[in-house]
Amino acid sequence: MGSSEAEGSSPPAIAPVIDELKKRRQSLATLATRLVVDPLELQTQKLHLEETMSTISKAIAILECVNSQQGHMAAQLEYSPSSDVTNKGSVGKRKIQSTRKAASRKRGNPYSWTRVTSTTIEDGHTWRKYGQKEIFSAKHPRSYFRCTYKYDQGCKATRQVQKSEEDPFLYVITYFGEHTCEGAKEKNPRCREPCVVSFESNKINDIKQEIAFSSFPSHKQENEEEVVSNLTSVDALPNCLEQPAMELHRSSITGLEPGWGDSFSGLNYSINSYDVEFMDLEDILSFELNEFFAW
DNA sequence: ACGATTTGACCATC
């Protein structure tokens, strides 16, 4: 069943996306040369245009690299939907074997995507922490979150947050399942689940951090580990404040040789199941460009 | 009082 499907179904169509990105980069370049406005304004706009083009270039490079690995990766992208919630809402005591069985299948589930970020805040959804675990061979514990609307609306989305081994200031956030809930997204439908390509803005990030931490001035928890869980409550932050920049993290693109993405070492966004991400790329770009030109 | 978090226990998978 699964094997024939893996062979027959074509992997995510990346080539068209690459072409589209190239076209947009070209049009941006053309546009940049035609900007005739207030010199002060021009400087800012050019700067942002260059940043945007730089981001697009990186995306193209990564996509091309991924594209070359597509055949190899296709087999790993088989979607294994979460088990049916036939016993959802059963809050009985311990005898819950069927639920456990279903939950444990998450291990190795390819239908996930990973994001590495300097904060754990704001992805447009509200999360409830349901566990934390010390992970063998990992320095930092892993926190487990489920969607706040899991029981209200049967939303199956979950995420795991863990401090990066390489950089303790970064958090590796792995998402599982898709949100089927309404509540969180209604706050800002623009805020899509995946991280977006947005204009770099350290200032915005600083503001976010400031808001995040000032929201819990008297919290008993002070070390960084605990901040991971605290920040989940900050999902109500202004949704217009997006992540500072989309970046890619080579380690989580499965099936690639170590070092393939060294040239992207400054990048900081990771993808496990990239099909989920690329579906949003067009929207992301058009949104950001519209946002920019609305400036 | 209520909702969120913590944490030890349970259980499936490897």
Add this chain to the structure above:
DNA sequence: GATGGTCAAATCGT
């Protein structure tokens, strides 16, 4: 048997 994911009672915060 080791490990990781989830549950749920206990605890905490507002």
